[in-house]
Amino acid sequence: MLAQQRQAAILERVRSTGGVRVSDLAGEFGVSDMTIRxxxxxxxxxxxxxxxxxxxxTTGPSSTDEPGFRAKSVRQLPEKAAIAxxxxxxxxxxxxxxxxxxTTTAELARRLVNVPELxxxxxxxxxxEIMHAGGRPDQTVVLTGGVRTPSDALVGPLAVGAVRALHLDLLFLGVHGITERAGFTTPNLMEAETDRALVAAADQLVVLADHTKWGSVGISSIVELAAAHVLVSDDRLPPSARRVLGEHVGELIMVKATRGGPRDAHADN
Structure with a gap:
């Protein structure tokens, strides 16, 4: 296959799925990672x-664009791993x-499969799926019902109704965007409602968000910044964001992602 033909096929794949991995493409086309890059x-x-x-x-997201789970799963991988x-x-x-x-909460799930009696x-x-694959008999996994979104979330009245009957110690919340004015946001109106129900059911809210979420705004606000007891991000978060978040959230924790493994970079109360 000529380079031009391969690139056309890659572009079609990106547009149809929302995102691609270098390793997957290299295997599919029978070429090296370097060629795909x-x-x-x-x-x-x-x-x-x-x-x-x-x-x-894909390029050009707006406040109502909702990338699929696969598209988001290829972004900021070291940061998400360190945050998780x-x-x-x-x-x-x-x-x-x-x-x-x-995708960041999914990374966290991979680390929780061995926590006893969870x-x-x-x-x-x-x-x-990740928790179920762990197979621990002393763990209980509760999946809400609801309507499936492009990001593989279950939302709507069924999900909200299930959550409102629960009392939880911690909520780990993934978000689409963060700004001082809009707070934590999502591009899906029904997902915002379901997330708010989760926030109300939990004693503590922990937001997981890499640095790229700062300055992005989804169409619907979930909660204001001050609702977060803890926010875990990475140390590429700009100084202006650190200042604003430090003034609003209960605790700001930043981690550094390195090839040798993540380590705490900074923590502010």
Whole structure:
């Protein structure tokens, strides 16, 4: 296959799925990772896609665009892993925790499969699948019902009704965007309602958000910044964001993602 044909096929794949991984494309086309990276560079330079760590996604999101789970799963992988590692330290055996939909909360789920006697409530199909695959008989996984969104979240009246009957120790909330004025936001109106029900059911709210979420705004606000007891992000968060968040959230925790593994970078009360 000529480079031009391969790039056209890659672009079609990105547009149909929302995101691609370098490793997947290399295997599919029978070429090296480096060749795929050069293809992505060429398409990126023409403004046809956006390069991210480990792959590429579509370009030009708006406040109502809702990327699919697969598209989001290829973005900021080291940051999400570091954030999930740190968030897992907040969970104690026997706790009742909720994980909202999102790729960062899915990363956290992978770290919770070995926590004894844990009860996990989620409206995320990927999170439920990860916890179920763990196979611990002393864990309980509660999956809300509801209507499925592009990000594999279950939302709507069924989800809200299920959550309102519960009392939880911790909620780990993934968000689409963060600003001082709008707070924590999502591009899906029904998902915002379900997230608000999760916030109301939990004693503590822990927001998991990498640095790219700062300055992005979804159409619907979930809660204001001050509602977060803890926010875990990475140290690429700009100083202006650190200042604003430090003034509003209960505790701001930043982690540094390195190839040798994540470590705490900073923490403010």
């Amino acid at each position: 050069r293809d992505l560079d060429a398409l990126h330079e023409r403004g046809l896609l956006a390069k991210v760590h480990g792959g590429a996604t 590692d740190r968030a897992a330290q907040l969970v104690r055996p026997g706790a009742a925790v909720a994980l909202s939909a999102g 009860t996990v409530v989620t409206n995320s199909l990927p999170v439920a």
